[in-house]
Amino acid sequence: MATQLYMSRRQKYSRPQALLFSENPGTIDFVDQGTENEQVLYTPEGYEIGAALPEGTDPSLADQFIILSDHNRGELDFSTNRIESRERMVNGRMRSYHIADKLELSVSWDMLPSRSFPGRPDFDILGTAPYSKTEEYTADNGAGGVELMDWYNKHTDPFWVFISYDNYKSYGSIPAAYNQLERYSQVVEMFISSFDYSVVKRGNGTYDFWNISMRLEEV
DSSP states (O other): OOOHHHHHHHOSSSSOOSEEEESSOOEEEEESTTSTTOEEEEEOOSOBTTBOOOTTOOGGGSSOEEEBOOTTBOOOEEEEEEEEEEEEOTTSOEEEEEEEEEEEEEEEEEEEESOSSSSOOOBOTTSOOSOOGGGOOSTTSOBOHHHHHHHHHHOSSOEEEEEOSSOGGGGTTOTTGGGOTTSOOEEEEEEEEEEEEEEEEOOSSSOOEEEEEEEEEEO
16 A cells, blocks of 8 residues: 555655656645645555555555656656637737646656566565565666556556656745655646657567657646
């Protein structure tokens, strides 16, 4: 089950992987609320794809999210689609009726291993997989190429994207807004508008190397 301990153990470095895909918007937990040490914690609900499920687990809690890898990941390329109606008035001045701003995100990977482990990861309650360091194919144990392709194939509908980057304004005016760099700063409902991949190198009994490019659009 996704807990803050699980999520912290699943990240390899001081900050979480840049992207996480989830079937649900998760929960927002507040620690030390109202103080200068306040933490705003976005956590997906349910079990990660590939996690070991305790006996009797509600099936609806399985395969709820996937953590993407930062292994040879390119930049997070954001753009905004401003939805508005513009009309020029009789006096010649332009007037705009703003409806909404919708986020578009492009991301790519070069030479991403086609799998993250040699078998099912079976993450335990601490987010640990039963494999040695030499059997961890992606640098941070995030999703490999096949896992990304499988998510794309199974999700023609929108899902939730957790994004980690310096966006302190998303926390509003809380005293600790500047101290949230090591957390997910934005959760957006999106769908994949394009997914392209190429098999660059074929491995010998371990994994292949893929190049992947993906574009997402906010609903």
